Amino acid sequence: MGNSLEGQQIVVVGGNSGMGLALCAQLMKMRCEVLIVGRSKDKLEAAREQLCEFGKPRLHQADVTREEEVRRLFEEAGTVDHLVCTAADVRGAYELLPLLELDALDRAIRSKVVAPILLAKHSAQRMPAHGSITLTSGIAAYRPRPKGIAVAAINAALEGAVRAMAVELAPLRINAVSPGWVHTPIWNNVAGADSERLLASMAERLPVGRIGTGDDIADAIVFLLGNGYTTGTVLHVDGGHRLV
Numbered sequence: 001m002g003n004s005l006e007g008q009q010i011v012v013v014g015g016n017s018g019m020g021l022a023l024c025a026q027l028m029k030m031r032c033e034v035l036i037v038g039r040s041k042d043k044l045e046a047a048r049e050q051l052c053e054f055g056k057p058r059l060h061q062a063d064v065t066r067e068e069e070v071r072r073l074f075e076e077a078g079t080v081d082h083l084v085c086t087a088a089d090v091r092g093a094y095e096l097l098p099l100l101e102l103d104a105l106d107r108a109i110r111s112k113v114v115a116p117i118l119l120a121k122h123s124a125q126r127m128p129a130h131g132s133i134t135l136t137s138g139i140a141a142y143r144p145r146p147k148g149i150a151v152a153a154i155n156a157a158l159e160g161a162v163r164a165m166a167v168e169l170a171p172l173r174i175n176a177v178s179p180g181w182v183h184t185p186i187w188n189n190v191a192g193a194d195s196e197r198l199l200a201s202m203a204e205r206l207p208v209g210r211i212g213t214g215d216d217i218a219d220a221i222v223f224l225l226g227n228g229y230t231t232g233t234v235l236h237v238d239g240g241h242r243l244v
């Protein structure tokens with residue numbers, strides 16, 4: 001049985017949408033104290049509204065690619081037992097190479113590689129020995145498709161950082177979850193109007209016969225937060241996608 005998370009203070013960057021929002025609901029049901037971080041005030045407030053049946057999470061508006069905003073986040077957050085980051089800004093990052101703009105590549109790298117490193121830099125020394133950091137990689141690193149070069153590289157880089165952080169920041173535990181295809185708003189930026197068709201055809205190919213849900217990934221993150229013997233690990237939750 002894992003460590004109890006009840007009463008723990010957990011920061012969820014990206015908790016205003018998709019799998020981060022599903023995680024916040026699970027954590028609040030477990031009586032954790034949740035602080036949700038995102039850039040959009042409207043999305044933060046909409047998330048709090050959606051979570052109201054479980055309690056009232058704290059909200060913090062910040063762009064975690066900006067070091068000053070990350071520094072302020074942890075100065076204002078108070079005690080933090082665990083940090084989770086599901087943030088990603090992949091607008092324009094899924095493109096064939098001749099069409100890939102440097103701005104989009106830079107934005108995606110900053111949101112998924114630079115931001116987690118900044119978050120770890122400013123939170124680790126404030127966290128208790130039982131603390132942990134859980135980051136979000138993804139299937140693109142393992143089963144790349146055309147238009148996937150940027151995100152494949154980014155996820156692989158993030159996983160390298162996870163292993164190095166698990167060594168340098170010990171006894172804090174640092175892990176990543178690697179989702180397969182999960183039905184969330186990010187698909188508006190991944191494949192736009194083609195999303196539903198792509199997701200349906202992938203569901204047919206996957207051994208589990210369906211696309212993932214935010215709750216599938218949230219379950220795995222809850223495991224990583226609570227299991228005191230897991231660090232430097234990438235936990236794949238992909239419906240068997242790496243096998244097909």
Ligand SMILES: NC(=O)c1ccc[n+]([C@@H]2O[C@H](COP(=O)([O-])OP(=O)(O)OC[C@H]3O[C@@H](n4cnc5c(N)ncnc54)[C@H](OP(=O)(O)O)[C@@H]3O)[C@@H](O)[C@H]2O)c1
Pocket residue numbers: 013014015016017018019020037038039040041043044062063064065086087088089111112115136137138139140178179180181182183184185186187
């Ligand atoms: N969904 C999938 O099929 C899938 C598959 C493999 C991997 N993943 C990975 O799983 C993670 C979560 O994805 P999701 O599908 O839950 O995405 P999502 O619904 O788009 O949620 C991501 C959230 O991150 C926040 N965010 C982005 N940039 C930020 C920044 N600079 N500072 C603060 N917050 C920021 C956004 O909120 P604001 O706009 O308010 O900032 C957004 O609500 C991502 O790392 C994604 O790459 C997803």
